[in-house]
Amino acid sequence: MTHYTPTPYLRSGHLQTMYASIYDGSATKNDITYQRQLLEFENGGNASLDWAVPLTPLPENTPTLVILHGLTGGSHENYIRGLLQIIARPPINYRAVVYNARGCGFTNVNTPQLFNASITDDFREALRHIQKQVGEKTPLIGIGFSLGSNILVKYLGEEKEKTPLIAGISVSNPFDLxxxxxxxxxxxxxxxxxxxxxxxxxxxxxxxxxxxxxxxxxxxxxxxxxxxxxxxxxxxxxxxxxxxxxxxxxxxxASCSRVIEHVRVPLLCINALDDPISIAHSIPLDEIKVNPYIVLVGTKHGGHLGWFEYTYRPSRWIDKPIAEFMIAMFQAKSGVQLDKETALESAKLIRKVRFPSTPPLTPA
Structure with missing residues (x-):
C-alpha cells in the first residue's frame, strides 16, 4: 500500500505548515492562467469566479472541479495552482473554476461583508451560476481547502441530497471552529x-x-x-x-461538524494528525462514523496544507489521492472509462494511492 512519507527535513507539522506558506511551486507559478468573472449576489454583495484557461477547447459536459480556497486566499494560492496543473492539463484535462469569496482573490467588496465561514448562501448562489454556465448535465465536484473545506462541508450537510455536486473533497478542515x-x-x-x-x-x-x-x-x-x-x-x-x-x-x-452527519454525497476528508491549525482533536469522528458517505483519511504527518514529500525539490503528495478520487467519482457518474493510453498516462502522473480501511464510500 502506497503511503505518505514526508520530506526528511520537514517531519514536524510546524515545519510542513511553514514551508507551505513560502512554497514557490515554480513549476506551476505561471503555467495556470485564469479568466475572471465578477459575481453579483442577489443581496447586492459580490465575489469572483476564476476559470482555469484550458490549453485546448474542452468538449461539452467536461467534468468540472469547483474549488474553495482557505482563509483570505484565492486562485493565486500555490496549493490550488499545483492541483490544477494535474487536473486541468492533459492527460486528465478537466475544467476547473475557483470561487473567490467576498474580499478574497483581489476582489474588492461593494457591501460591508467580507469572507465569513458561516455563510453558505454565497457558495450556493455561485454554484447555481457555475452549473448554468457549464450545463445541467455537466458533473461537478467541489473541493475545499482549510476554511474553504469547512464551508463546503457545511453546505453539503445543509443541502443533503439537493446539491448538484456529485462528490466533495475536504482538505485540512478545522471542522470545529x-x-x-x-x-x-x-x-x-x-x-x-x-x-x-x-x-x-x-x-x-x-x-x-x-x-x-x-x-x-x-x-x-x-x-x-x-x-x-x-x-x-x-x-x-x-x-x-x-x-x-x-x-x-x-x-x-460556522462549524461544519454540526451538520457533517447529514452529507449525502461521497465525501473524502483528508487531515494531517499533526496539523497545528486544524487540530486532530476537532475531527468529528463519531459523526463521520455514522455517515457511510464519508471517507476519512488521517496521515501522521503533513501539517496544515503541507504534505510535502521527497528530499530534493519537495512537492505535495496530497494532489495524488485528490486526483485519484476525483477521476473515480467522475467516471462512476459518467460510466465512461478513460481509454488505455490516457489511463496509463494518468496513472504515471498521479501514482495510484490506496486509502486506509474506512467506512464504505457508498451507502449500504
Missing part, C-alpha cells in the same frame, strides 16, 4: 505566529476595503487594527458584520 480557535489561543507559538499572521492577513483585506466596511455603523477601525489574533479580529469585525452576539456563537454556527 470554536475548539480549534481555543487550542490556537492557548499555545504561545500558535497564538503569536499562526493566529497573528492570519489576523494580519484579515486586517489587510479589511484595509483594502476600508471605506466600504466602515459604512457598517458598529465596526470601529481602531478596534480592527488592534487585533493581534483571529479571535480578536472576529470580535472587532466578523461578529458585528454578521450580527452575532458573541464570537463563540459565530464559531459554533
Amino acid at each position: 470554536l475548539n480549534s480557535n481555543i487550542f490556537m489561543d492557548q499555545g504561545f507559538f500558535t497564538r503569536n505566529v499562526y493566529s497573528y499572521r492570519m489576523a494580519d492577513n484579515l486586517k489587510n483585506i479589511f484595509l483594502q476595503n476600508k471605506d466600504v466596511m466602515l459604512t457598517h455603523g458598529e465596526i470601529v477601525l481602531e478596534e480592527v487594527l488592534a487585533a493581534k489574533t483571529i479571535r480578536q479580529y472576529d470580535d472587532a469585525c466578523t461578529k458585528k458584520m454578521s450580527n452575532y452576539t458573541t464570537v463563540n456563537n459565530y464559531y459554533r454556527d
Whole structure:
C-alpha cells in the first residue's frame, strides 16, 4: 500500500505548515492562467469566479472541479495552482473554476461583508451560476481547502441530497471552529505566529476595503487594527458584520461538524494528525462514523496544507489521492472509462494511492 512519507527535513507539522506558506511551486507559478468573472449576489454583495484557461477547447459536459480556497486566499494560492496543473492539463484535462469569496482573490467588496465561514448562501448562489454556465448535465465536484473545506462541508450537510455536486473533497478542515480557535489561543507559538499572521492577513483585506466596511455603523477601525489574533479580529469585525452576539456563537454556527452527519454525497476528508491549525482533536469522528458517505483519511504527518514529500525539490503528495478520487467519482457518474493510453498516462502522473480501511464510500 502506497503511503505518505514526508520530506526528511520537514517531519514536524510546524515545519510542513511553514514551508507551505513560502512554497514557490515554480513549476506551476505561471503555467495556470485564469479568466475572471465578477459575481453579483442577489443581496447586492459580490465575489469572483476564476476559470482555469484550458490549453485546448474542452468538449461539452467536461467534468468540472469547483474549488474553495482557505482563509483570505484565492486562485493565486500555490496549493490550488499545483492541483490544477494535474487536473486541468492533459492527460486528465478537466475544467476547473475557483470561487473567490467576498474580499478574497483581489476582489474588492461593494457591501460591508467580507469572507465569513458561516455563510453558505454565497457558495450556493455561485454554484447555481457555475452549473448554468457549464450545463445541467455537466458533473461537478467541489473541493475545499482549510476554511474553504469547512464551508463546503457545511453546505453539503445543509443541502443533503439537493446539491448538484456529485462528490466533495475536504482538505485540512478545522471542522470545529470554536475548539480549534481555543487550542490556537492557548499555545504561545500558535497564538503569536499562526493566529497573528492570519489576523494580519484579515486586517489587510479589511484595509483594502476600508471605506466600504466602515459604512457598517458598529465596526470601529481602531478596534480592527488592534487585533493581534483571529479571535480578536472576529470580535472587532466578523461578529458585528454578521450580527452575532458573541464570537463563540459565530464559531459554533460556522462549524461544519454540526451538520457533517447529514452529507449525502461521497465525501473524502483528508487531515494531517499533526496539523497545528486544524487540530486532530476537532475531527468529528463519531459523526463521520455514522455517515457511510464519508471517507476519512488521517496521515501522521503533513501539517496544515503541507504534505510535502521527497528530499530534493519537495512537492505535495496530497494532489495524488485528490486526483485519484476525483477521476473515480467522475467516471462512476459518467460510466465512461478513460481509454488505455490516457489511463496509463494518468496513472504515471498521479501514482495510484490506496486509502486506509474506512467506512464504505457508498451507502449500504
